[in-house]
Amino acid sequence: MNGMQxxxxxxxxxxxxxxxxxxxxxxxxLVRLDEDGAIFGFQSLDHAAxxxxxVPPHAFFPDYAPExxxxxxxxxxxxxxADALVLLLVRAGSxxxxxxxxxxxxxxxxxxxxxxxxxxxxxxxLPLAAPLGD
Amino acid sequence: xxVLSRRVGESVVIGDDVTVTVLEVRGDVVRIGIDAPRSVxxxxxxxxxxxxxxxxxxxxxxxxxxxxLSSLAQAMRGRTDSASE
Numbered sequence: 001m002n003g004m005q006x007x008x009x010x011x012x013x014x015x016x017x018x019x020x021x022x023x024x025x026x027x028x029x030l031v032r033l034d035e036d037g038a039i040f041g042f043q044s045l046d047h048a049a050x051x052x053x054x055v056p057p058h059a060f061f062p063d064y065a066p067e068x069x070x071x072x073x074x075x076x077x078x079x080x081x082a083d084a085l086v087l088l089l090v091r092a093g094s095x096x097x098x099x100x101x102x103x104x105x106x107x108x109x110x111x112x113x114x115x116x117x118x119x120x121x122x123x124x125x126l127p128l129a130a131p132l133g134d
Numbered sequence: 135x136x137v138l139s140r141r142v143g144e145s146v147v148i149g150d151d152v153t154v155t156v157l158e159v160r161g162d163v164v165r166i167g168i169d170a171p172r173s174v175x176x177x178x179x180x181x182x183x184x185x186x187x188x189x190x191x192x193x194x195x196x197x198x199x200x201x202x203l204s205s206l207a208q209a210m211r212g213r214t215d216s217a218s219e
Contacts, residue, residue: 017175021186022193034204041200050193053200071172091192092199096206099199102192105185120177120185128188132206 012045013109016075016117020105022050028116030054030087030109040087042107054087054107060132061088066106072119076110085109089118091129100129 013028027045038059042052057064066086068078078084086108088101104126109116138146145155151171158165168176195203 019189020182021189033200039204050189052189052192053195053203074172089189089192090195090203091188092195092203094199096202099203099206102185102188105188118185118189120181128184132203 013042013114013116016115019118025050039090042087042089053090053092055090055101055132057086057088057101057103057106060101061103061130064103066103066108066119066121066126067123068108068119069122072108072117076108076115076117077113078108078110083110083112085111090132096132099132100127101132102128103130104128 011029013030015026015028018025022044025044025046029041029043029045031041031043033039033041033053038055040054042054044050064086068084072078076084086106088103088106091100091102093099104123105118105120105128107116108119140146140156142156142159145153147153152174153169155167155169156164157167170176
């Protein structure tokens with residue numbers, strides 16, 4: 001999946017549930033931060049903050065294939081994997097070596113409806129803070 | 135906080151459509167079953183807190199950090215593109 005082409009069609013994303021810790025923010029803009037579509041800003045439209053950095057997992061974790069439960073799929077109206085865009089929240093450290101992504105709780109976006117949610121996966125082996133540049 | 139005593143096999147009904155049942159008590163571990171509509175998300179409290187903490191850590195990085203990440207991402211992407219051809 002080419003994240004850049006998909007997300008260019010998604011100016012505004014609506015969270016069906018707010019991100020844990022940010023109950024007041026439901027509408028976000030997904031904006032490209034580079035030419036290639038490898039890194040995005042995820043910016044609240046309800047308030048001036050928060051903004052996040054998110055990345056499609058493919059370039060960093062080629063084997064990452066989160067299993068989304070039937071209930072999440074139903075809630076987002078997903079009919080198949082082709083509708084789903086997975087994005088990882090990045091915690092930018094003081095250096096790249098100190099930068100991590102959250103593999104346990106990715107954002108899942110329905111690219112057709114622009115509805116999204118942060119999914120907390122059942123797989124306890126997935127870290128909340130995986131080094132990005134290993 | 136409402137406090138109720140329940141025996142194994144007994145339940146509590148929350149609202150119209152959430153039922154919590156005590157399934158087993160062994161030492162200091164209590165197994166509970168939760169029957170709820172799928173629109174009701176059920177998570178362990180400490181895991182939800184960990185995700186909230188991780189989100190707070192990730193929120194609003196500095197412009198410098200974002201710029202560094204952008205260059206890394208481009209380098210990684212270049213590597214992936216050549217590998218997949």
